[in-house]
Amino acid sequence: MAIGNLANRFGIPVLIPGGRFNARMLRDHFKRQQSAEHEVTVNALRYISRNTTLPPRARIEAQLQMAAMPNYTKIMSTKNRCTLSGRGRAVFRAFRLNRFTFRQLARAGKLSGVIRAMW
Amino acid sequence: MPVVPNTLTPAALRLAQLIKLSCGVFNEVYNPTQIRTGAKYLKRKLKGHVTGSYYTPNSFPSVYDLKKHFPKEIQHRFITNEDKYKLHMTLARKRRGKGKPKKKDGPPPEDPKSKKK
Numbered sequence: 075m076a077i078g079n080l081a082n083r084f085g086i087p088v089l090i091p092g093g094r095f096n097a098r099m100l101r102d103h104f105k106r107q108q109s110a111e112h113e114v115t116v117n118a119l120r121y122i123s124r125n126t127t128l129p130p131r132a133r134i135e136a137q138l139q140m141a142a143m144p145n146y147t148k149i150m151s152t153k154n155r156c157t158l159s160g161r162g163r164a165v166f167r168a169f170r171l172n173r174f175t176f177r178q179l180a181r182a183g184k185l186s187g188v189i190r191a192m193w
Numbered sequence: 194m195p196v197v198p199n200t201l202t203p204a205a206l207r208l209a210q211l212i213k214l215s216c217g218v219f220n221e222v223y224n225p226t227q228i229r230t231g232a233k234y235l236k237r238k239l240k241g242h243v244t245g246s247y248y249t250p251n252s253f254p255s256v257y258d259l260k261k262h263f264p265k266e267i268q269h270r271f272i273t274n275e276d277k278y279k280l281h282m283t284l285a286r287k288r289r290g291k292g293k294p295k296k297k298d299g300p301p302p303e304d305p306k307s308k309k310k
Contacts, residue, residue, distance in 0.1 A: 091248035103248050110241030117234050124231035149244060157248050170247065 084146075096160040102153055105146045112147040116140065 080087045081100060088104045095103070109116075122128060122136035145151050155162045156172035164173040169185065180188045201209060209225060216223040222232060260271040286292055 090251055092251035092253055093249045095248065099248060106245045106247055110245035113239055113241040117237065117239075120234045121231040124229060124234060126229045126231075149241075152244060152247075154247070 084144075091157075094158070098162065099155055099157075099160045102155055105148075105152045108144075108146045109149040109152060112143065113149070116143070116147065116149075 081090050081104075082088070083101075083104045086104075086108070088100070088107060091099060091103050119136045119140045123133050123140065125133065153162055154165050154167060154170070156165050156175055157170045159172050159175045161172040161175075165171065166173065166176055169176055171179065176185070179185050180190075212225070213223045215221075222230070224230065256271050256273050260268050263271070283292070
């Protein structure tokens with residue numbers, strides 16, 4: 075079974091995605107895992123730094139701490155890529171597929187609810 | 194800081210009191226002067242579990258994973274379409290004489306460099 079298949083990135087173990095994947099998908103997958111792990115911390119730091127009722131020193135400390143966090147812990151660094159081909163452009167969010175992969179699968183009748191337009 | 198600003202007309206004061214009461218009822222923070230408390234960052238729903246599971250999960254078993262849990266006699270029945278295609282292509286190549294070359298029998302030939310002339 076594929077459970078426990080790990081890759082290593084910056085000394086941090088990363089769960090690899092299932093199925094076929096390429097380096098860019100793995101990179102993005104790593105960012106997603108890391109941002110999910112640090113989400114609560116980032117939210118707490120953001121709360122402290124944006125709270126005007128707290129002492130300025132605490133706020134600045136929180137801001138510095140946030141700035142010191144690695145880029146891969148930021149959710150904005152993730153990119154919606156095609157989950158099959160790995161392409162980063164023209165990705166349908168609802169299907170998580172690139173336009174061409176979507177077309178191929180839709181023509182093969184592998185996407186439920188997707189039919190060819192006819193009128 | 195006054196809880197309800199006292200420099201209000203009676204009507205506005207009444208409205209402020211109403212809003213304060215409503216905040217108590219609906220469990221909201223009464224913030225008449227609109228100070229930035231950063232509460233919205235704590236109120237936000239966590240979305241890490243959604244964004245984190247974007248790609249195909251690798252915990253989903255493949256055909257080959259299932260195969261291992263069955264007795265050896267019926268393991269050959271677990272064949273994917275890719276396997277079928279691969280076998281089909283191999284047999285087709287073989288028919289055209291493009292199959293794997295046969296392995297040589299006997300010991301490997303001597304290295305010509307090591308020979309003394």
